[in-house]
Amino acid sequence: MSIFTITAKDPHSRARAGVVRTPHGDVPTPVFMPVGTRGTVKSLSPRELREHGATIILGNTYHLYLQPGHELIARHGGLHGFASWDGPMLTDSGGFQVFSLIYGGISNEIKGRRPQRANPMQGMVKVTEDAVIFKSYLDGSRHIFTPERSIQIQHGLGADIIVCFDELPPFHATYKYTRQSMDRTHRWAARCLTAHREREAEQLPNPGQSLFGIVHGGVFPDLRQASAEHLATLGFDGFCIGGSLGGDKPQMYDVVDMTVPHMPDGMARHLLGVGDIDDLLEGVARGIDMFDCVSPTRLGRHATALVRRDGEQGSRRWKLNVLNASMRDDRNPLQPGCTCETCRTYSRAYIHHLFKANEILGIRLVSLHNIAFLLNLMREVRAAIIAGRFGEMYADWLGKPLR
Amino acid sequence: MSIFTITAKDPHSRARAGVVRTPHGDVPTPVFMPVGTRGTVKSLSPRELREHGATIILGNTYHLYLQPGHELIARHGGLHGFASWDGPMLTDSGGFQVFSLIYGGISNEIKGRRPQRANPMQGMVKVTEDAVIFKSYLDGSRHIFTPERSIQIQHGLGADIIVCFDELPPFHATYKYTRQSMDRTHRWAARCLTAHREREAEQLPNPGQSLFGIVHGGVFPDLRQASAEHLATLGFDGFCIGGSLGGDKPQMYDVVDMTVPHMPDGMARHLLGVGDIDDLLEGVARGIDMFDCVSPTRLGRHATALVRRDGEQGSRRWKLNVLNASMRDDRNPLQPGCTCETCRTYSRAYIHHLFKANEILGIRLVSLHNIAFLLNLMREVRAAIIAGRFGEMYADWLGKPLR
DSSP states (O other): OOEEEEEEEOOTTSSSEEEETEEEEEESSEEEEEEETTTOTTTHHHHHHHHHOOEEEOOOOHHHHHHTEEEEEEOOOOOOOTTOOOOOOEEEOOOHHHHHEEEGGHHHHHHHHHEEEEESTTEEEEEOOEEEEEEEEOOOEEEEEHHHHHHHHHHHTOSSSSOOOOOOTTTOOOHHHHHHHHHHHHHHHHHHHEEEEEEEEOOSSSOOOOEEEEOOOTTOOHHHHHHHHHHHHTSSSSSEEOOOOSHHHHHHHHHHHHHHHGGGTTSOOOEEOOHHHHHHHHHHHHHOEEESSSHHHHHHHTTTEEEETTTTTTTGGGGGTTTTTGGGGGGGGGGTTTHHHHHHOOOHHHHHHHHHOHHHHHHHHHHHHHHHHHHHHHHHHEEEEEEEOOOHHHHHHHHHSOO | OEEEEEEEETSEEEEEEEEEEEEEEEESEEEEEEEETTTSOOOOOOHHHHHHHOEEEEHHHHHHTTTOHHHHHHTTTTHHHTTTTOOEEEOOOHHHHHHGGSSSHHHHHHHSSOOOOTTTTTTEEESSSSSSEEEETTOOEEEEEEHHHHHHHHHHOOEEEEEEOOOOOOOOOOOOHHHHHHHHHHEEEHHHHHHHGGGGOOOOOOOOOOOEEEETTTHHHHHHHHHHHOOOHHOOOOEEEEEOOOHHHHHHHHHHHGGGGGTTTOOOEETOOOOOOOHHHHHHHTTTOOOEESHHHHHHHHTTOOOOOTTTOOGGGGGTTSSSGGGTOOOOOTTTOOHHHHHHHOHHHHHHHHTTTOHHHHHHHHHHHHHHHHHHHHHHHHHHHHOOHHHHHHHHHSSSSOO
């Protein structure tokens, strides 16, 4: 059953505005969700997130399962109670991290940013029809995830939206391997759904969880179509687009374009792990409703602020290095006109100083701004769609017409 | 001229409640001031400090002079404008840090916590009648502080209360050396006062700064008396007690007892660098109005929360190690009954998890609680003095009668 209602559609693209209903409140879409990997959106408090307009956050099943463990979190009222976030929440299935964190670089591998290496998974992870056996990134201990186990863990965490357990073949996987992996992920999807429906008897925090399927198929149009169409028959509450999204941004947009038309129109669509400014606008234009990414807080820890600087080219257009010597005496806020607490209160010079002095407040201030910047962007996107001027906004931000 | 008004006196001790008037507002005393060494109270925002009742904070002249420099800070509206703290502020003179940071351990040496070493200052600092020549802890570059230079820097920083430049002889200094050093510090005090009065012509941020003298004399009663009485004749706006405070807490209390009776009754008294829970109560009982210490944020970074646990002995009475395994599943707040945002919102188990996962939010939450704990304690102390029941409160907290 869909938990999603469409409010408005853009006549010139696949963009739409809507609302995702959850037990902890409604989530207006399109939406960007900050990522709280280990039960905290790094360096920020739930109150700061709420005050800056976050409507839903994401937690990582893999990390929370390893530490402190889902049983403990369940005893503390689920991740909502444990981390004091009373709004909507989504957990991923642990699939991505099982495959990515173990090798350090596999996440780049999956996203196609690295050349293929000979069997990078050797010894650290093993995939069978039934399960994935992996070693903890914390202590090397051995663990087993099955689709059922992932759902059980996510039931313990108690997020409003939980996600199917999937395998992630690398970007350079062959058509044959990608197809085999997709078929298995489809079988796992059915097992996840069954496990999810059997939950009723248990004492769980935060009942009323929804389950999203994950569309796979790599960069192959017929597999993406097959995956989208197959999953649509199984009874999920919404869908993610996962697996390899290609080797660069144009290929990622192609993957979205070859997938979305085959997904049910009335269901929410979440593009996993994507959150660059241009990617958000391109994703919305292609019919994506939900996004998540660690980038705003990761950039924040590295003194990089999200900005819009129309005169600049490439990544300088969207990123400002606060450690740059030119910031030393700069009284401007990170982004002139930004309404976040950082920009309302502090100068670039002060934040530059904080990073020079290795002060934690610097990380906080830039992370908060970066999150707020994306939340504000998405609020503006939503308003533009509803007002029928998304194409205008797209062109204004990206400097090119909406296809 | 005194900027201090006494509101109430405890009939059974030297404790008094009062108000320190500054250009950025009134400071009710007794008061604890959080320390923002490099222009930030570590990990916390000015807003959090205000919301939790901080009325005045302290900045460190030595650190801010080296990075980013007082000229830059002056251009940004002084430390108030630069760091976005619009309340009262005090800067130290840089004297303590010049002597303490260079050797790593000299601060313990000064406080008598380490055995004497052979000439620990060798090569890093040189004291003459005119100046202190020292090397930067950041890059080894050579710098000179004179009394006039310290005042000039503090004018640039623009704190409401600034402090005389002084030399800090080690705890184990002889009577003869302590006396010579004190006499020189007295000559420097007069130079500071002159430099401060010559400021009028300059364009400075935050005019109306007050200047406090620092009473020296080590652990020697006649020197402490001589220093207090001499400084009282020079026209300061208030006084600090500095220099060696002895080798342990009882000796520190003795030093306060041998000093306070010789200080002007109607002037504010600041005991530099002291902030343990028992020291605050003992200091107030001995007539101290103002305290500062880095301990709440330093303890916060090391997962140690300030608490009151009447059943425990020694430091366990006042400190809780959040990393202790017994915290793992503990749903209590750090301090039951505490009104700070941390204790109103988060459990020990969650904070334990944050530290286990090396998450910055853990440092924030414990630092905020620790600051709030001391601010609440001092508010309670002040109310008790005004209500005539300070002796009762002292006995309740320390488990022994007020002398």
